[in-house]
Amino acid sequence: MTHLSVNLNKIGLLRNSRGRDYPNVVEMAKRTLDLGAFGVTIHPRPDQRHATYKDAHDLKNLLKKYPGKELNIEGFPDKEFLNVVLEAQPDQCTLVPDDPNQLTSDHGWNIARDQDALRPVIGKLKAQGIRVVLFMDPIAENMKLAKEVGADRVELYTEEYASQYDTEERAAVLQRYQDAAQAALDAGLGVNAGHDLDLSNVEALCENGAITEVSIGHALTVEALEYGWDNVVKMYLEKLS
Template sequence: MIALSVNLNKVATLRNTRTYNYPSVVRAARTVLDAGAAGITIHPRPDARHIREQDVLDLAELMEEANYNKKEFNIEGYPNARFLSLVKRIKPNQVTLVPDSPDQLTSDHGWNLLNQNSFLFPIVTELKNIGCRVSLFSDAVPNFVEEIAKIGSDRIEIYTGYYFNTFRTPQNASVLKTIVDTAKAARNCGLGVNAGHDLTLKNLPTLVKSVPWLDEVSIGHHFIGEALWMGLEEVVQAYKDRLVLANTIS
């Protein structure tokens, strides 16, 4: 079964429009985990535009509780000194490294892996040594996969923004093929495969049918958007229903 990790950034974005702790990020985490999500994802950016350092600490405490200590805690971010210090303190199950600049709106591209191996290699090694699984955020470029494997990453997270942008257009077939080819290359190199960015209830089934060996999908913006109409518990179930398609392919 492909794991559903719910990104809670947008809950924190809404909370930050007021001076008090509502809606609670921790309550949202409890809700989606109790509803059957395999884990949660957060991205503590330097400007704290959504997730704050205290949220990271509070969620880490939550994930130690008996009800949740078998669930996945994924922290993503650019590996600057502050981020790495926080990760070392928390030791989440997975760290997803992204190449975001401090003022970037969202994670909309992967690492230039042909130029940054020497930068990433010692960071990946250090994170693995403290017990974290490491995933590198990458564009769907099959030729990058071998470089990711050389760096020592455990997984690749394929950026699916272009897949969303072209969905139900003539261009989508070629975009999807590149994702599939990248996922195949990752599997051949012994890497796990995650996917994320702008995955929706509408476009997820096609991706899942094409790459049924995905390990995890991370979904936030559209998940929280659907929750406005359906509720958090119902959206967890709706996305899980889409993921079951991976196990029903003949």
């Protein structure tokens, strides 16, 4: 079974758009966890346009009431982000190579170039008992590098898989992701996946059992407009089981 972590950024975006605490991120997290999701994710950006640094602390306090469930905080490891993560103490921190003004994540780490900057960050997080995940493109030969810099897991950036899912390239692209996942497992890493996954494509990616966790937010929120939040969470859980 692949675990589902629901990204609540779009809930934060809706809240922030009206200047009120509605919808409430913590209440939506509680609802999601009660439905059976394994965890929740936020990706607070420097402008805090959706999830905020306060959300990180509020969600960690909520998770204390849910033993066995997890909080994952994603982001670029600048000083402010790291301070928030080290204070909030999430179960998992996913490091993403985002530009501060970036609309959304669109590439994985170049570890050969960035390893000197990543090593001390990873070491600091792991020293606090936080599992560290590196956001990676599906390049099998780079998985060993992720292990060498100290990561516990990788998160495969799945935009290419999602965009090619309904084309004749689907099988070849899926094989590339499966090869990258296996290379990560062979290197001693766990494997997460996320970005543009939805109800139509998530099952095929996860059916071979190599993916431990998927993080899904944007598509799940959009699908909830049609099916309802509770129904969509249950639909994902069924596909991932």
